Amino acid sequence: MSHAIIIDTDPGQDDAIAILLALASPEIEVLGVTAVAGNVPLALTQANARRVVELAGRADVPVCAGADRPLIRPLVTAEYVHGKTGLDGADLPAPAAPLDQRHAADFIVETVMGREPGTVTLCPLAPLTNVALALAKEPRIASRLAGIVLMGGAMREGGNVTPAAEFNIYVDPEAAARVFACGADITFVPLDCTHQALTTAARTAAIRALDTRVARAVAGWMDFFERFDEAKYGTDGGPLHDPLVIAALLAPDLFAQKRVAVSIETDSPLTRGMSVVDWWGVTGAEPNATMLHAVDADGFFALLTERLARL
Numbered sequence: 495m496s497h498a499i500i501i502d503t504d505p506g507q508d509d510a511i512a513i514l515l516a517l518a519s520p521e522i523e524v525l526g527v528t529a530v531a532g533n534v535p536l537a538l539t540q541a542n543a544r545r546v547v548e549l550a551g552r553a554d555v556p557v558c559a560g561a562d563r564p565l566i567r568p569l570v571t572a573e574y575v576h577g578k579t580g581l582d583g584a585d586l587p588a589p590a591a592p593l594d595q596r597h598a599a600d601f602i603v604e605t606v607m608g609r610e611p612g613t614v615t616l617c618p619l620a621p622l623t624n625v626a627l628a629l630a631k632e633p634r635i636a637s638r639l640a641g642i643v644l645m646g647g648a649m650r651e652g653g654n655v656t657p658a659a660e661f662n663i664y665v666d667p668e669a670a671a672r673v674f675a676c677g678a679d680i681t682f683v684p685l686d687c688t689h690q691a692l693t694t695a696a697r698t699a700a701i702r703a704l705d706t707r708v709a710r711a712v713a714g715w716m717d718f719f720e721r722f723d724e725a726k727y728g729t730d731g732g733p734l735h736d737p738l739v740i741a742a743l744l745a746p747d748l749f750a751q752k753r754v755a756v757s758i759e760t761d762s763p764l765t766r767g768m769s770v771v772d773w774w775g776v777t778g779a780e781p782n783a784t785m786l787h788a789v790d791a792d793g794f795f796a797l798l799t800e801r802l803a804r805l
């Protein structure tokens with residue numbers, strides 16, 4: 495099956511690997527990349543997104559900048575995980591191609607409304623501010639999109655920023671609440687799934703052994719990006735979150751899924767950004783999303799390695 499996608503992102507080493515996986519896969523047409531503030535400030539995420547598409551030899555892919563902060567809250571960043579550049583672990587040259595001057599939200603609306611209904615998939619890998627702004631500009635994109643496949647949220651795994659909240663949802667819970675309530679066909683990849691996909695030494699070595707410029711950058715990012723989570727969780731490797739969104743498009747059979755009703759906490763200071771998943775249907779609420787709650791990690795890394803070898 496082929497997919498035409500827009501990637502909304504805050505690179506971030508795992509975002510960068512997700513973008514490369516998409517660009518390496520003939521089943522996917524990347525219509526554009528929209529940057530948002532998240533792991534690091536917008537000035538860095540937009541430049542990093544341009545660096546990554548150029549690393550893949552795809553300077554033709556438009557990169558737009560969007561929100562430099564959440565809808566109503568101050569920005570929270572994650573340099574403690576991603577380093578001060580957001581792409582620590584590999585040294586990429588400054589981007590050569592200019593930033594596309596359209597705002598990310600305008601690009602999303604223009605692209606979705608300018609194509610046939612049901613043909614564009616939106617892949618958010620970051621706080622959902624740009625997506626919420628696009629929905630506010632043009633609510634019709636919710637039903638016109640083929641779907642939204644996002645990385646975010648957590649259920650039994652607990653949060654990675656607070657005990658309750660995963661970073662992408664925590665940073666802009668109001669935006670996330672609007673997205674999960676918009677009526678689009680939503681699939682989400684929470685920490686319960688991404689924490690099964692660890693960048694073990696063997697998996698990183700298999701990618702480094704490809705011995706290409708792209709593979710060396712990816713292995714360097716993995717080595718840097720994993721150190722925080724290895725220390726925190728005591729694991730061999732860290733969870734490779736965002737590329738699982740792209741893998742879900744390429745190889746859905748690698749995942750276990752369940753339709754669930756999901757609500758986002760926006761009021762409580764204690765549980766702000768919690769993705770409240772009604773796994774057992776106790777509320778009787780109509781499910782509004784498909785949760786990818788398990789993944790065949792070996793199958794995922796085999797796919798990732800095979801595709802990266804093509805760049």
Ligand code: RIB
Binds near residue numbers: 533661662
């Ligand atoms: O919680 C993990 C998510 O937060 C990933 O998207 C990572 O890139 C960070 O943005």
Ligand code: CA
Binds near residue numbers: 504505620
């Ligand atoms: Ca991200």
